[in-house]
Amino acid sequence: MAETQTLTLHVWRQKNANDAGRFETYKAEANEHMSFLELLDTVNAKLIEEGKPAIAFDHDCREGICGMCSLVINGYAHGPRERTTACQLHLREIFKLGWKEIWVEPWRANALPMVRDLVVDRSALDRIVQAGGYISIRTGSAPEANQMPVPKDVADRAMDAATCIGCGACVAACPNASASLFTAAKIAHLGLLPQGQAERMTRVRKMVAQMDAEGFGGCTNHGECEKACPKGISIDFIARMNRDFLKAMAAARDDVKTP
Amino acid sequence: MQKTLTLYDTTIGKKAAMAASGVILLGFTIGHLSGNLKVFSGPEAYNEYARWLRTVPALLWGARLALLFAFLVHISSAFQLWKRNAEARKTRYTKKVDIATDYAAKTMYWTGPILLFYLLFHLAHLTFGGQLFGDAAIFGIEGYTWEPSNPYNNLVRGFQHWPIVVPYVLGVLALGTHLFHGIYSMFQTLGVNHPKYNHLRRDLAIALAALLTLGNLSFPIAVLAGYIEPTALRFNFPELL
Numbered sequence: 001m002a003e004t005q006t007l008t009l010h011v012w013r014q015k016n017a018n019d020a021g022r023f024e025t026y027k028a029e030a031n032e033h034m035s036f037l038e039l040l041d042t043v044n045a046k047l048i049e050e051g052k053p054a055i056a057f058d059h060d061c062r063e064g065i066c067g068m069c070s071l072v073i074n075g076y077a078h079g080p081r082e083r084t085t086a087c088q089l090h091l092r093e094i095f096k097l098g099w100k101e102i103w104v105e106p107w108r109a110n111a112l113p114m115v116r117d118l119v120v121d122r123s124a125l126d127r128i129v130q131a132g133g134y135i136s137i138r139t140g141s142a143p144e145a146n147q148m149p150v151p152k153d154v155a156d157r158a159m160d161a162a163t164c165i166g167c168g169a170c171v172a173a174c175p176n177a178s179a180s181l182f183t184a185a186k187i188a189h190l191g192l193l194p195q196g197q198a199e200r201m202t203r204v205r206k207m208v209a210q211m212d213a214e215g216f217g218g219c220t221n222h223g224e225c226e227k228a229c230p231k232g233i234s235i236d237f238i239a240r241m242n243r244d245f246l247k248a249m250a251a252a253r254d255d256v257k258t259p
Numbered sequence: 260m261q262k263t264l265t266l267y268d269t270t271i272g273k274k275a276a277m278a279a280s281g282v283i284l285l286g287f288t289i290g291h292l293s294g295n296l297k298v299f300s301g302p303e304a305y306n307e308y309a310r311w312l313r314t315v316p317a318l319l320w321g322a323r324l325a326l327l328f329a330f331l332v333h334i335s336s337a338f339q340l341w342k343r344n345a346e347a348r349k350t351r352y353t354k355k356v357d358i359a360t361d362y363a364a365k366t367m368y369w370t371g372p373i374l375l376f377y378l379l380f381h382l383a384h385l386t387f388g389g390q391l392f393g394d395a396a397i398f399g400i401e402g403y404t405w406e407p408s409n410p411y412n413n414l415v416r417g418f419q420h421w422p423i424v425v426p427y428v429l430g431v432l433a434l435g436t437h438l439f440h441g442i443y444s445m446f447q448t449l450g451v452n453h454p455k456y457n458h459l460r461r462d463l464a465i466a467l468a469a470l471l472t473l474g475n476l477s478f479p480i481a482v483l484a485g486y487i488e489p490t491a492l493r494f495n496f497p498e499l500l
């Protein structure tokens with residue numbers, strides 16, 4: 001028999017950006033095999049039955065790969081389990097901690113404005129990628145794979161950075177609401193590979209400028225982002241971004257423009 | 260409107276300016292401590308060192324201006340980043356758990372200003388005390404008067420009085436805490452990282468912070484324990500500020 005418990009949820013409810021927002025309290029029947037999102041589903045099922053507006057929260061894949069889920073659960077971005085997205089957080093983890101009362105909040109950062117309840121607008125992250133997180137190539141037939149050798153350890157490191165699912169937990173967890181880890185990962189996964197070299201120096205300049213223009217805070221090297229990241233992306237990538245950026249600014253021949 | 264972006268316009272540039280000026284200031288604290296350890300070699304050695312520092316006024320003032328500049332850069336970049344960071348999250352969390360942040364990192368915005376105030380106090384009682392207080396007791400502390408050309412006695416006498424010792428100890432502890440985060444942070448900010456050597460960044464931060472804290476605390480301890488006493492010797496060298 002699966003263990004069940006009654007949990008008290010204090011969920012952030014906010015109609016839109018102009019609404020002040022408040023916590024509302026719900027009782028929910030929790031089963032140890034449920035994910036945290038499924039727990040919210042049960043609350044929503046009841047709310048809909050009662051003719052009340054359901055809690056809005058982002059989700060899509062529910063298997064930890066799309067980066068849509070975005071809940072701060074009792075003060076932890078994506079909940080208390082390391083390297084786990086909220087959708088992959090099973091309630092048995094919550095039972096283990098003995099939590100009976102849980103506060104659920106959205107990502108909080110000016111650069112990620114409120115949409116509704118637990119949903120925030122993360123397009124600022126998309127704009128950082130649009131600023132330079134790509135490789136300009138002529139498309140055509142696929143090149144011969146062995147033409148461009150990539151050492152295994154380099155490929156692995158690029159992959160470590162590329163595991164970023166863009167959820168924004170790093171911003172949510174950062175005391176300064178900084179997007180440094182996100183931006184650094186997006187810079188590194190291209191900058192490490194041979195195909196990314198041509199634009200490496202312009203890319204870092206453009207993406208950092210965009211990151212700043214979006215109103216994120218700066219990095220103070222506290223390391224919260226790395227711990228909150230569901231993919232465990234290391235802050236070593238932030239150091240790498242800093243190094244590339246300082247180099248790129250020093251070496252720039254043309255004027256660097258703000259976005 | 261697009262405008263030209265300078266390094267200092269960016270968050271990373273400001274942070275790098277903070278790190279680079281921090282390196283200069285750290286260098287000074289190390290030099291300052293190693294010089295002051297001469298107090299354990301006796302009054303002649305200590306006062307000779309003080310005189311020697313002043314032999315080339317151009318160098319002395321050059322160093323002072325460089326330090327002043329480093330301070331201004333350090334403080335203004337810190338202030339600007341602090342303001343930006345504080346404003347980056349208007350709606351605060353009701354519940355927020357810090358998983359990785361340590362005490363030193365969290366208190367940087369406190370230890371910084373504490374150090375600044377302490378520095379002014381420190382300068383007032385040990386550097387321009389003579390000019391400031393003349394023959395009057397320094398900070399009104401009875402029996403603590405300025406002896407021209409005798410920095411040794413000025414130091415030792417100070418630590419015989421609690422109103423000097425207490426702020427000094429607090430200042431030194433703030434320095435150690437500030438450096439514990441600052442030194443590690445400096446490597447990260449300037450992009451000095453390599454998985455093989457990264458643990459050394461923290462080790463070095465701990466070692467230097469501990470060295471500077473204990474080294475600087477050794478002076479009041481030695482004086483209060485009676486190991487170091489004021490000297491009756493007279494010294495005479497031109498006192499340049």
Ligand code: FES
Pocket residue numbers: 058059060061062063064065066067068069085086087088
């Ligand atoms: S819903 Fe896709 S990662 Fe959680």
